[in-house]
Amino acid sequence: MLQTPPALPGMPEDEIDTPALLLDLDAFERNLDTMAALLAPTGARLRAHAKTHKSATIARLQAERAGAVGQCVQKVGEAEALIWGGIGDVIVTNEVVGREKLARLFGLTRLARVSVCVDDPVQIALLEGAAEATGGRIEALVEIDVGMERCGIAPGPPAVALAERIAGSRHLVFGGLQAYHGRAQHLRRAEERQAAIAEAAEATRRTVEQLRQRGLVCRVVGGAGTGTFALEAASGIWNEIQAGSFCFMDADYARNLEADGSPVSTFRHALFVLATVISTPRPGLAVLDVGHKGVAVDCGLPLVWQMPDVRYVGASDEHGKLVWEGGDRRLAIGQKLRLIPGHCDPTVDRYDWYVGVRGGRVESVFPVDARGAMR
Amino acid sequence: MLQTPPALPGMPEDEIDTPALLLDLDAFERNLDTMAALLAPTGARLRAHAKTHKSATIARLQAERAGAVGQCVQKVGEAEALIWGGIGDVIVTNEVVGREKLARLFGLTRLARVSVCVDDPVQIALLEGAAEATGGRIEALVEIDVGMERCGIAPGPPAVALAERIAGSRHLVFGGLQAYHGRAQHLRRAEERQAAIAEAAEATRRTVEQLRQRGLVCRVVGGAGTGTFALEAASGIWNEIQAGSFCFMDADYARNLEADGSPVSTFRHALFVLATVISTPRPGLAVLDVGHKGVAVDCGLPLVWQMPDVRYVGASDEHGKLVWEGGDRRLAIGQKLRLIPGHCDPTVDRYDWYVGVRGGRVESVFPVDARGAMR
Structure with a gap:
C-alpha cells in the first residue's frame, strides 16, 4: 500500500503531517550550483548517484541545473524508476545476478542507454545468456577494487583480462572502468582522503594505460563520492563523478574535516x-x-x-x-x-x-x- | 511505486528473486502454538504487536491459531492497514498528536473497536477537540512509565489523576493502563529481566488498586514483550500481552539468556x-x-x-x-x-x-x- 502524501502545495511547513521527508529547495538548488561550479574547470562530468535520492524528478533537476549527463544506480529497480521517469542514460554501478533481474535489465536497454558492471567471468557468462534470451546488447564496465574491499577485480592485468573477455564476447560492449573508493568518503581528515584517492588514482591510471595498450578505450572511468570528488575530478583520470549525497548533505558527511581542521562546508543540509x-x-x-x-x-x-x-x-x-x-x-x-x-x-x-x-x-x-x- | 512480488506460489525457494522477505511457515506456526500454550494457564490474553509484522494476514493467523483478541499498533496508519484488512479490535499503544492523524483515528472508531494512549492532559484536550469535530467517541488508556523512560506518566497518583480527567471528559472512555517496560526486553540475564518486571509489576498493581478505589476499572492492563511476557502473564496484574517479535524471532532476542545461562529457545527463527x-x-x-x-x-x-x-x-x-x-x-x-x-x-x-x-x-x-x- 503506497502511503498518502503528507502535505499539499501551499501549506505552511508547520501544517505538514509527520513524519515527513522535507527537501529545502533553496539549499538543494545551491548544492547543485556548487557542484556544477566545482566540476566545470576540471572537465569531469557529473553522473549523480540515484541510490541517494531515488527520484526521477531530482535526477531531471540535476541534469537541468547541474548538467548531470546521467545517473548511477545500484539496482535494476532503481534504473527502472529513473528510465520510466524520463532519464536516458543510466549506469548500474553494481554486479547484477539473477535471471529475472537480467531480463529486466535487457528490457531497459531498449528504452535508454544502460551500462552494468562486472568483476568476474561468471557475470559475463550470465549477461551473455540473458542477451541470447532477449536478443539484446549491453555495455559492461569492469569494476576494479581501488581500496573499497567490497566488489571489484584487482586493477592492472586481471582487470585488463576481464575487459578483453568483454570485448571478445558476442553481445557485450566494453565501456570502461568503475573505480569507486567508498571507504575513503568518510575518512575524517583531509590528508587521509588525499592519500587514499592518490593510491586509487595510481591504480586506475595504470589500468587505463594498460587497456589503451591493448586497444581498449574507456568511454567511462567512473567513481568518487561526496567526500572525495574534488580529488578524483582534479586527477584527470576519472571522467565521471558519481557523488550522491552532495545534493542533500547529511550529518555524517558534515563530520568530515577540511585540511585546516574545520568541518567541511561545501554543501548545505537540504x-x-x-x-x-x-x-x-x-x-x-x-x-x-x-x-x-x-x-x-x-x-x-x-x-x-x-x-x-x-x-x-x-x-x-x-x-x-x-x-x-x-x-x-x-x-x-x-x-x-x-x-x-x-x-x-x-x-x-x-x-x-x-x-x-x-x-x-x-x-x-x-x-x-x-x-x-x-x- | 509498490514493488512487484519477488516470487510465485509453487516456486522452489531457490528461484525466489532477491532480496526477499521469507516467512518459514512451519516455524511461524510453531511459534504461535508455543505462545498460545504458554499463555493458556495464566489467563492473560494475547494482543500481538503489529509494529513487528505490519500485516492483516498475519494478524488474522494470530487470531485463528493463537487466540489473539486483537492487535497493538504504534501508528494510525498501522491501525488503518489492519482494520481495512478485517481486524476488529486495535489499541494504538502510543500518543497520537496532529489534526490529520486524529481525524483518521476517529474515522477508524466507526469501523472497529479502537483505543489510544495518553500521558498528558494536552493529549486529552486534543482528543476531545477531534471528537467534537468528528462527532465520535474513543477509549483512552493511561500510559504509565514502568521503567521504559520514554513516554508515560508516573504510576500512582499522577496516573490516577489523568484517568479521572479521561473519565470526566465528554467524549472519552477510560479503558485502563498501558504499562510496557521496553528496556527490560533485551536485558540479557534472566535475573535482570525478573527484577525489572517485578518493579514494574509493583508500580502497576498499586496504580490499578488506586484506580479501583476511585471506582475506575481497567478493562485493559497491557504491556510485555517477547523478552519478558512470561513474567507479566504470570503476575496476575497484566491481562493483555503485547509481544510482537515472538512469531518471527530475530538474532537480537536470541541473545537473551535463560536462568541457567543457556540462550533462550522458546521461539524459532521464522x-x-x-x-x-x-x-x-x-x-x-x-x-x-x-x-x-x-x-x-x-x-x-x-x-x-x-x-x-x-x-x-x-x-x-x-x-x-x-x-x-x-x-x-x-x-x-x-x-x-x-x-x-x-x-x-x-x-x-x-x-x-x-x-x-x-x-x-x-x-x-x-x-x-x-x-x-x-x-
Whole structure:
C-alpha cells in the first residue's frame, strides 16, 4: 500500500503531517550550483548517484541545473524508476545476478542507454545468456577494487583480462572502468582522503594505460563520492563523478574535516525529517514521533536542526527521545522540528514522498520513485 | 511505486528473486502454538504487536491459531492497514498528536473497536477537540512509565489523576493502563529481566488498586514483550500481552539468556531475508545483494542461517560482506542464502511482500500492508 502524501502545495511547513521527508529547495538548488561550479574547470562530468535520492524528478533537476549527463544506480529497480521517469542514460554501478533481474535489465536497454558492471567471468557468462534470451546488447564496465574491499577485480592485468573477455564476447560492449573508493568518503581528515584517492588514482591510471595498450578505450572511468570528488575530478583520470549525497548533505558527511581542521562546508543540509513532539513526560525530556523506522541510524543518530543543545539520544521503532541540559520544558506537545539525518540514502528509502519547501511553505510534493527498489 | 512480488506460489525457494522477505511457515506456526500454550494457564490474553509484522494476514493467523483478541499498533496508519484488512479490535499503544492523524483515528472508531494512549492532559484536550469535530467517541488508556523512560506518566497518583480527567471528559472512555517496560526486553540475564518486571509489576498493581478505589476499572492492563511476557502473564496484574517479535524471532532476542545461562529457545527463527551472492572477489570474501537498506542493522548485523562460520561483517546501502576463515571459495556467484535479521520489526518495514515458504517451496505471497505507515 503506497502511503498518502503528507502535505499539499501551499501549506505552511508547520501544517505538514509527520513524519515527513522535507527537501529545502533553496539549499538543494545551491548544492547543485556548487557542484556544477566545482566540476566545470576540471572537465569531469557529473553522473549523480540515484541510490541517494531515488527520484526521477531530482535526477531531471540535476541534469537541468547541474548538467548531470546521467545517473548511477545500484539496482535494476532503481534504473527502472529513473528510465520510466524520463532519464536516458543510466549506469548500474553494481554486479547484477539473477535471471529475472537480467531480463529486466535487457528490457531497459531498449528504452535508454544502460551500462552494468562486472568483476568476474561468471557475470559475463550470465549477461551473455540473458542477451541470447532477449536478443539484446549491453555495455559492461569492469569494476576494479581501488581500496573499497567490497566488489571489484584487482586493477592492472586481471582487470585488463576481464575487459578483453568483454570485448571478445558476442553481445557485450566494453565501456570502461568503475573505480569507486567508498571507504575513503568518510575518512575524517583531509590528508587521509588525499592519500587514499592518490593510491586509487595510481591504480586506475595504470589500468587505463594498460587497456589503451591493448586497444581498449574507456568511454567511462567512473567513481568518487561526496567526500572525495574534488580529488578524483582534479586527477584527470576519472571522467565521471558519481557523488550522491552532495545534493542533500547529511550529518555524517558534515563530520568530515577540511585540511585546516574545520568541518567541511561545501554543501548545505537540504534534506530533513520533519517530526512532532508527542509527549513531554518530564522536564528535560521530549519524545518525537520519529524513530529508526523514520530516520536511518546506521551512521549515527540524527541532529536537531537549529537546536544544537537539544540532543536526539535514543531511537526506538517509532519514537525518538530528545534531551537537553537545564531541566526546563522548552518543547511542547504538538511542536514540530526538523531532524538532520545521520545518513540520507537509507532515510530517503523509508518514504514515499518528498515535500519540497521554500520560505516556510510547501512548494511541491513528488514521489520517491524507487523507494524499496532493492531488486 | 509498490514493488512487484519477488516470487510465485509453487516456486522452489531457490528461484525466489532477491532480496526477499521469507516467512518459514512451519516455524511461524510453531511459534504461535508455543505462545498460545504458554499463555493458556495464566489467563492473560494475547494482543500481538503489529509494529513487528505490519500485516492483516498475519494478524488474522494470530487470531485463528493463537487466540489473539486483537492487535497493538504504534501508528494510525498501522491501525488503518489492519482494520481495512478485517481486524476488529486495535489499541494504538502510543500518543497520537496532529489534526490529520486524529481525524483518521476517529474515522477508524466507526469501523472497529479502537483505543489510544495518553500521558498528558494536552493529549486529552486534543482528543476531545477531534471528537467534537468528528462527532465520535474513543477509549483512552493511561500510559504509565514502568521503567521504559520514554513516554508515560508516573504510576500512582499522577496516573490516577489523568484517568479521572479521561473519565470526566465528554467524549472519552477510560479503558485502563498501558504499562510496557521496553528496556527490560533485551536485558540479557534472566535475573535482570525478573527484577525489572517485578518493579514494574509493583508500580502497576498499586496504580490499578488506586484506580479501583476511585471506582475506575481497567478493562485493559497491557504491556510485555517477547523478552519478558512470561513474567507479566504470570503476575496476575497484566491481562493483555503485547509481544510482537515472538512469531518471527530475530538474532537480537536470541541473545537473551535463560536462568541457567543457556540462550533462550522458546521461539524459532521464522523470518529471513533471502540474499544472492553477486561477487566473490577473492578467497574468503563474498558479497551479497543485501545491505542495510534490506536488513535492519540497529540491533546488530544479521547472521547467516545454518552457516555459523560465515560472518556478515559489513553492510553498505545495497551490499553485504561475508567472510570466513580458511581462505577457500565456498560460496559461488548466484548462490542464495538466508539471513537472520538482527531486528525483525524494521526489517519487515523495508519490504512490500512476505514470501511464505514450506518444505523448500513458496506456499503463499501476501503484502506487508502497513509498510512505511509511519503517520
